[in-house]
Amino acid sequence: MDFISIVSIFVLACFVGYYVVWSVTPALHTPLMSVTNAISSVIVVGALIASAASGSAGSKWLGLVAVALASVNIFGGFAVTQRMLSMYKKRERTDG
Amino acid sequence: MGEAALAQPAWVLLAYLIAGVCFILALRGLSSPESSRRGNRIGMIGMGIAVATTLVTHVPTVTGIVTGSSLFGRAELYRIVSQLNVTTLVEILIAIVIGGGIGLITARKIQMTAMPQLVAAFHSLVGMAAVLVGAAAYLNPSAFGIADSAGHILQISRIEMGLGVAIGAITFSGSVIAFLKLNGNMSGKPIILPLRHVINLGTLAAILILIAYFTRNEAPAIFFPIMGLSFAIGFLLIIPIGGADMPVVISMLNSYSGWAAAAMGFTLHNSAMIITGALVGSSGAILSYIMCRAMNRSFISVISGGFGGEAVSSGASAAIDRPYKRGSAEDAAFLMKQADQVIIVPGYGMAVSQAQHALKEMADKLKAEGVRVKYAIHPVAGRMPGHMNVLLAEANVPYDEVFELDDINSEFAQTDVAFVIGANDVTNPAARTDKSSPIYGMPVLDVEKARTVLFVKRSMGGVGYAGVDNELFYRDNTMMLLSDAKKMVEEIVKALG
Numbered sequence: 375m376d377f378i379s380i381v382s383i384f385v386l387a388c389f390v391g392y393y394v395v396w397s398v399t400p401a402l403h404t405p406l407m408s409v410t411n412a413i414s415s416v417i418v419v420g421a422l423i424a425s426a427a428s429g430s431a432g433s434k435w436l437g438l439v440a441v442a443l444a445s446v447n448i449f450g451g452f453a454v455t456q457r458m459l460s461m462y463k464k465r466e467r468t469d470g
Numbered sequence: 471m472g473e474a475a476l477a478q479p480a481w482v483l484l485a486y487l488i489a490g491v492c493f494i495l496a497l498r499g500l501s502s503p504e505s506s507r508r509g510n511r512i513g514m515i516g517m518g519i520a521v522a523t524t525l526v527t528h529v530p531t532v533t534g535i536v537t538g539s540s541l542f543g544r545a546e547l548y549r550i551v552s553q554l555n556v557t558t559l560v561e562i563l564i565a566i567v568i569g570g571g572i573g574l575i576t577a578r579k580i581q582m583t584a585m586p587q588l589v590a591a592f593h594s595l596v597g598m599a600a601v602l603v604g605a606a607a608y609l610n611p612s613a614f615g616i617a618d619s620a621g622h623i624l625q626i627s628r629i630e631m632g633l634g635v636a637i638g639a640i641t642f643s644g645s646v647i648a649f650l651k652l653n654g655n656m657s658g659k660p661i662i663l664p665l666r667h668v669i670n671l672g673t674l675a676a677i678l679i680l681i682a683y684f685t686r687n688e689a690p691a692i693f694f695p696i697m698g699l700s701f702a703i704g705f706l707l708i709i710p711i712g713g714a715d716m717p718v719v720i721s722m723l724n725s726y727s728g729w730a731a732a733a734m735g736f737t738l739h740n741s742a743m744i745i746t747g748a749l750v751g752s753s754g755a756i757l758s759y760i761m762c763r764a765m766n767r768s769f770i771s772v773i774s775g776g777f778g779g780e781a782v783s784s785g786a787s788a789a790i791d792r793p794y795k796r797g798s799a800e801d802a803a804f805l806m807k808q809a810d811q812v813i814i815v816p817g818y819g820m821a822v823s824q825a826q827h828a829l830k831e832m833a834d835k836l837k838a839e840g841v842r843v844k845y846a847i848h849p850v851a852g853r854m855p856g857h858m859n860v861l862l863a864e865a866n867v868p869y870d871e872v873f874e875l876d877d878i879n880s881e882f883a884q885t886d887v888a889f890v891i892g893a894n895d896v897t898n899p900a901a902r903t904d905k906s907s908p909i910y911g912m913p914v915l916d917v918e919k920a921r922t923v924l925f926v927k928r929s930m931g932g933v934g935y936a937g938v939d940n941e942l943f944y945r946d947n948t949m950m951l952l953s954d955a956k957k958m959v960e961e962i963v964k965a966l967g
Contacts, residue, residue: 375483375739377626384732387745390494391752398500400849400874403757403856404585405510406500407724410750411592413493413513414731416743417599419486419524420614423738424606425562426528427613433606438565440602443595445569446576451592452514453577454585458860459510462503465868 405458412451418444478527483741485523490745492516497749503869520742525562530555582864583821586720586853587653593723594645597704600638600730601697604631607737608693614738625685627737632681632693634733636700641726643704648719651708652853658713660775666710667774673703710775714895716853717761718772725754757855764849764875766901766912794930797949799961802889802924805949807966809886811842813878815915816858817851819892819928825956826865829891832959833867835966844881845872846915848896879916888920892955894927898940907938923948926958 424437499509611617616627650656680696732747833843851858900907901914
C-alpha cells in the first residue's frame, strides 16, 4: 500500500470512529473503554512479526515480550468487557 | 527492496481490512446493551483474524533440500521441503498463553469498583507493547519491510516509528501514574513541580526535534533518547492532575493508546491497526470531551493540572458552624416509604463503601411499598466514564431504571425524595448560582428541587474532590444522614422492615 492510501484509510476511519462512538450509550462508556483497550492490542500484529523474524535476537525478544503484554490486554480486555456486558439487564416484566 | 517486502498478497490486505471492520462493529454494538454482547464477540473474531493472518504470513518456513536418486540411479533428484518453523511458533504460543492467562485471571477476579485501575493498567500495557514493537522494528527494519536496499530505515517510516514510540511511551508512563493514583498507591492530590509548564513544553519540543533529526540520522543515540524523554513526559504530564480529573485523564490515555496503535499501523502498513487506532483514538478523545463538558472545564485546564489541590480558602471554618438537619435511618425510611417517587443519586462514595448491593435491596423494598425508584447518573460520577452504571448493573439494577443527567434533571421538581449517596460536587447548587465557585457553570443534578433531599455522607467535615463546600447541606429541605454509605443503607433496609 502506498502512503496516500494508508492516509485515506486513517482519515476515513477517524470519521467512522467519531460517528460510531457518539452513538454509544453513556451507560456503556466503561465497557467502551475496556473493549477499545482490547482492540487497540491489535498492535500484537507488529509484535508477532518481530517474534517470527530472524536476523536480530534483540528484536525477536522484544517482540515476544510485546506479544505477551498485548495478550494480557486482548484476553483480559475482551473477557472483562463480556463480564460487564452480561450484567446489564432489563427490568423483568411482571404480568398483571 | 523495502517496497517489495511491503507488497502483501491481496487476501492478506483483505483479511486485515475485515479485522478492522469487525472492530468497528464491536463498537457499534455498544449503542445498546442488547446488541453489545454480540458486538464484543465480533471484536474477538476480528482479533482472531488479525492474529491468524499474521501468523500464517510471517512464521517462517524452514527450507531444506532432500537428496534422493531416481529408480535407475542416473540422476539425483533434489526435492525442496518446506515446513513450518515449529520452534518459533511454540515460542509465540508460550508468550500468548502466559499473557492470555494473566489477562483472563485478572478479568475474572477484578472487582467492579476497581475497573478504573484495571483500565489504566491495560492502557499502560498497550503503550509498552507499542514501544517494544517500535524498538523491535528499529533493530530489525528489514523484517518489517521498512528498510531500503542499503539496510537503512525508510525516511517516512522513521517519522512514523518515532511518533509511535513516543506516544506509546507517554501512554505507558502516564497510565502507570494514573493507575497508582486510582489504586491509592499514590496520593490523588496533584503534585506540582516548580516551572512545570516550562519543563513539560521543553521536553515535548525536545522530543519533536529529536524525531525530526531521526529522519537524518538513525543512530541509537537519537532513537533511544526519544523513548526516554517520552517516558519522562508521560510521568510529568499526569502527576500534577488531581483525583477529580481522573475520568478525563483515563479517557485521554485511552485516546493516546489508540494513536500509538495507529502510528505503528502506519509503520507496518497494516490497515487493521490503522482502523483500530483511529477508532480508539477518536473514542478516547470523545470521552475526554464529554467528561470535560460535564465538569465545565477546558481540556487545556485539565491537562495543565493542579485542580482540587487547594484547601477550601474561604468559609471553611464558617461551614462547620452552620446549622444543618441530621436524620436517622428510621427518619429516612419513613420519608421514602411515604414518597411516590425516589431518585437515587450515586457517586464515588457508593463505590468506595461497596454500597450498591444494599442500595438495590433498599430500592426493592421501596418498590414493594409502591414507590417509583429511579437512578440519576452524572457523567463524571465515579472515576471513569460510565463507572456508576457498571456498579449498578453489577447489583442487578435494571438499566432502564438508570437515567443520564439530561434525561432526568427536570424530574427532581416532581420528586418527593432525592437520595444522594456518595456524590457531592455533582449536586452542588453553587455550580448554578455562585460565580466565584470553582465549579461554577458545571452542569449539576438539581437534587435540591426535590421535596426532601437525603444526603448520605461520612461526616460534615469533608469536602468534595473539587474542594468546595456544598450549600445543599444547610438547606431546609435537606436531611443529612451521617454514616458510612453501606452501613446507612443497610440500616434503612432494616427500618423499612
